[in-house]
Amino acid sequence: ETGVTQTPRHLVMGMTNKKSLKCEQHLGHNAMYWYKQSAKKPLELMFVYNFKEQTENNSVPSRFSPECPNSSHLFLHLHTLQPEDSALYLCASSQDRRLTDTQYFGPGTRLTVL
Amino acid sequence: GNSVTQMEGPVTLSEEAFLTINCTYTATGYPSLFWYVQYPGEGLQLLLKATKADDKGSNKGFEATYRKETTSFHLEKGSVQVSDSAVYFCALSRGSNYQLIWGAGTKLIIKP
Numbered sequence: 001e002t003g004v005t006q007t008p009r010h011l012v013m014g015m016t017n018k019k020s021l022k023c024e025q026h027l028g029h030n031a032m033y034w035y036k037q038s039a040k041k042p043l044e045l046m047f048v049y050n051f052k053e054q055t056e057n058n059s060v061p062s063r064f065s066p067e068c069p070n071s072s073h074l075f076l077h078l079h080t081l082q083p084e085d086s087a088l089y090l091c092a093s094s095q096d097r098r099l100t101d102t103q104y105f106g107p108g109t110r111l112t113v114l
Numbered sequence: 115g116n117s118v119t120q121m122e123g124p125v126t127l128s129e130e131a132f133l134t135i136n137c138t139y140t141a142t143g144y145p146s147l148f149w150y151v152q153y154p155g156e157g158l159q160l161l162l163k164a165t166k167a168d169d170k171g172s173n174k175g176f177e178a179t180y181r182k183e184t185t186s187f188h189l190e191k192g193s194v195q196v197s198d199s200a201v202y203f204c205a206l207s208r209g210s211n212y213q214l215i216w217g218a219g220t221k222l223i224i225k226p
Contacts, residue, residue, distance in 0.1 A: 004157070006157075040218065041218060042118075042216040042217060042218045042219070043158075043203070043214075043216040045213060045214070048213075056213070090157055090158065092157075092158075101207075102148075102160045102163065103158075103160070103214065104159075104160075105150075105157030105158040105159065106157050107155070107156050107157045108156075108157050
């Protein structure tokens with residue numbers, strides 16, 4: 001399998017549930033990202049990992065907890081979410097964090113919080 | 115601060131029409147500029163990019179020129195197809211953390 005994959009593609013959860021989103025990249029990249037995409041809003045960068053170290057946390061609520069065990073895998077652990085957290089969550093990777101680097105995206109996980 | 119402004123959609127065109135999607139930016143220095151495309155049910159993918167003033171990015175018949183004097187990076191295509199229907203995002207890369215700054219996206223609908 002090539003590129004960036006995400007599982008699950010769709011997730012419905014209650015506000016008291018705990019779930020995790022998984023992202024895997026097969027591109028040999030060093031940087032990985034989590035984005036939130038809501039309707040009619042610009043993409044919101046949530047977290048950035050570079051060489052497995054978290055380098056950005058854009059004021060994301062603690063009910064979202066990222067984990068990067070190695071350069072190829074990225075998780076987003078979800079706990080006690082709110083209905084307004086319903087969105088498409090996109091994972092991306094890039095070779096490094098240079099000005100000209102292209103980010104490669106997975107297909108996203110469509111999350112619905114009831 | 116850094117920002118990207120795109121024309122609001124949806125933009126609806128007939129097949130073979132000429133396409134322009136406007137994108138203007140605010141940034142200090144010399145950002146890199148990108149257009150990404152998101153087809154229905156998929157993630158974003160890079161369409162084209164330009165890394166310095168007067169550069170022209172091109173791919174799949176789409177073009178955009180980095181205009182520093184007008185701080186613009188408008189996307190154009192001479193003859194659109196139904197398969198071009200998607201959401202198009204303009205973005206810039208700037209700052210010490212090289213974070214991508216995104217526009218809100220423009221939905222393009224091409225009718226046969």
